[in-house]
Amino acid sequence: MLKKIIVPMVMLAMLLPLASCKKWLDLQPQDGLTGAEFWKTKEQVNAAVIGIYASLTASPTGARANAESFFLWGELRADMITSTLATTAEQQDVINVNILPTNSIANWRGIYETINYCNTVIDFAPGVLQQDATFTQDALNKYVAEAKAVRALMYFYLVRTFDQVPLKIKSTSSDKDIVSIPKSSQDEVLAQVQKDLTEAEQYAVTDYGDRASNKGRITKAAINAIQADVYLWQQKYTECVAACNKVISSNSFGLIDGTDANTWYRTLYVNGNSNESIFELQFDNQNLNTFYTLFNTTQKKFLANSIVMDEIYTVDFTDPTKFDIRADGAAVRATDQLIWKYIGLSNTTSRAQTESYAHWIMYRYADILLMKAEAQNQLGNGQEALNIIDIIRTRARALVATQQNPAPGDKDGVADYILKERAREFAFEGKRWYDLLRNARRDNYHRMDLLLDMVATTVPPNRQQSAIAKFMDQNCHYLPIYYYELTTNKSLVQNPFYK
Numbered sequence: 001m002l003k004k005i006i007v008p009m010v011m012l013a014m015l016l017p018l019a020s021c022k023k024w025l026d027l028q029p030q031d032g033l034t035g036a037e038f039w040k041t042k043e044q045v046n047a048a049v050i051g052i053y054a055s056l057t058a059s060p061t062g063a064r065a066n067a068e069s070f071f072l073w074g075e076l077r078a079d080m081i082t083s084t085l086a087t088t089a090e091q092q093d094v095i096n097v098n099i100l101p102t103n104s105i106a107n108w109r110g111i112y113e114t115i116n117y118c119n120t121v122i123d124f125a126p127g128v129l130q131q132d133a134t135f136t137q138d139a140l141n142k143y144v145a146e147a148k149a150v151r152a153l154m155y156f157y158l159v160r161t162f163d164q165v166p167l168k169i170k171s172t173s174s175d176k177d178i179v180s181i182p183k184s185s186q187d188e189v190l191a192q193v194q195k196d197l198t199e200a201e202q203y204a205v206t207d208y209g210d211r212a213s214n215k216g217r218i219t220k221a222a223i224n225a226i227q228a229d230v231y232l233w234q235q236k237y238t239e240c241v242a243a244c245n246k247v248i249s250s251n252s253f254g255l256i257d258g259t260d261a262n263t264w265y266r267t268l269y270v271n272g273n274s275n276e277s278i279f280e281l282q283f284d285n286q287n288l289n290t291f292y293t294l295f296n297t298t299q300k301k302f303l304a305n306s307i308v309m310d311e312i313y314t315v316d317f318t319d320p321t322k323f324d325i326r327a328d329g330a331a332v333r334a335t336d337q338l339i340w341k342y343i344g345l346s347n348t349t350s351r352a353q354t355e356s357y358a359h360w361i362m363y364r365y366a367d368i369l370l371m372k373a374e375a376q377n378q379l380g381n382g383q384e385a386l387n388i389i390d391i392i393r394t395r396a397r398a399l400v401a402t403q404q405n406p407a408p409g410d411k412d413g414v415a416d417y418i419l420k421e422r423a424r425e426f427a428f429e430g431k432r433w434y435d436l437l438r439n440a441r442r443d444n445y446h447r448m449d450l451l452l453d454m455v456a457t458t459v460p461p462n463r464q465q466s467a468i469a470k471f472m473d474q475n476c477h478y479l480p481i482y483y484y485e486l487t488t489n490k491s492l493v494q495n496p497f498y499k
Contacts, residue, residue: 042139053216056150057289071294071428074433076105077097081304114154115155116172121147146217167181182491190230193230194230197227205218205220206250221246228243256276264325276365280361283356291342292351304331312402327424366392367431372388398421
């Protein structure tokens with residue numbers, strides 16, 4: 001079960017000692033653990049790899065959990081959430097397009113901690129071949145594939161969020177390894193991402209033998225999903241379709257049946273690790289997520305924006321038996337705008353705080369289909385894209401009011417339809433801002449209007465003109481480098497908009 005792929009926090013503490021305030025990027029030295037005392041057996045390699053996954057759900061150094069960062073980075077600047085009286089000033093500043101380098105939401109510390117776990121496995125696991133006669137080259141290749149794939153995913157998040165970032169692919173295993181590194185361009189980082197994914201795909205596992213591992217660890221299908229996402233971002237549409245087709249042709253995944261809304265919801269979001277899932281971060285009752293405090297207490301930080309029910313899903317007031325299964329009781333509770341996806345045990349029953357262990361879904365089969373639709377549309381295959389949208393909408397029992405009928409040759413019209421369907425399908429799954437930015441920046445920011453129009457629904461009226469002026473500058477679409485990193489790494493320079 002879950003404990004097979006999540007190591008105790010004490011193991012995390014062993015693998016990554018507590019932070020020193022002077023360490024660049026918080027990639028902590030691991031003297032005594034990266035040498036002869038630790039890297040001796042295949043069991044220790046396995047523990048180090050499991051530590052990579054554990055670091056995605058909780059940080060031993062006190063950094064914000066990566067799963068929470070993925071939500072904040074993917075949703076705060078978009079249009080599907082709104083603030084409450086308990087929203088922090090830092091969170092409100094991001095919503096209002098007013099973020100400063102002192103805002104801790106821009107702190108990438110947890111991401112680089114995970115990257116250093118990956119680097120450490122890549123650097124030191126090969127040495128165990130000489131230490132443990134039962135450790136095989138095949139096993140080593142599979143472990144390194146996992147590390148490279150997670151590292152690639154972390155850098156993909158970083159470049160979409162910050163644009164240019166330091167590219168460090170060697171572990172920080174002792175004080176002598178701590179060096180100042182300047183930022184690399186987005187193209188340089190993405191080239192490394194693709195290299196890691198290509199190498200990982202060659203050796204990745206297809207089936208670990210148990211469901212929790214198949215969904216909670218990197219598989220070949222997870223690598224293909226990341227590849228498709230990266231290619232889509234890079235506007236490499238033929239390659240994106242090919243990566244999607246690898247997942248589809250594996251015949252290992254499918255859409256969860258939507259005939260019964262409650263069964264669909266519980267299968268996909270409550271139980272988790274469904275047949276639709278490709279890769280999701282695993283939580284359990286001993287490793288709770290932070291979403292309960294964000295969404296379901298008297299001090300909840302966020303609610304669903306009113307447009308979620310009014311415009312994105314809509315309601316059939318004449319026939320209450322007709323409803324989009326992804327809407328009320330799934331993404332949101334319509335009566336009070338609670339973000340329901342992570343706090344519900346059913347369509348109507350909420351979790352207790354001790355039950356806050358909904359998984360964070362990174363990729364699922366619906367994402368593969370809609371990424372393929374987006375790429376096919378850009379390749380001029382609009383009808384195929386529309387056919388895929390119909391598959392997604394049919395499963396969800398989407399309402400006629402949200403149906404659009406763009407001509408197959410209307411590339412912008414079909415792209416808008418896909419974008420809106422992605423909003424319905426992946427509400428609050430940390431994808432909305434990246435979806436908007438990817439579509440806006442396509443073809444040299446051909447669709448800047450997507451960002452400018454969004455301001456009217458997210459920013460208070462007295463701040464809207466300022467927000468629009470900021471969004472007109474493409475450098476504003478990325479977060480600032482957190483001030484702490486600038487003070488500890490003198491080779492770093494602030495992102496242009498925030499100088």
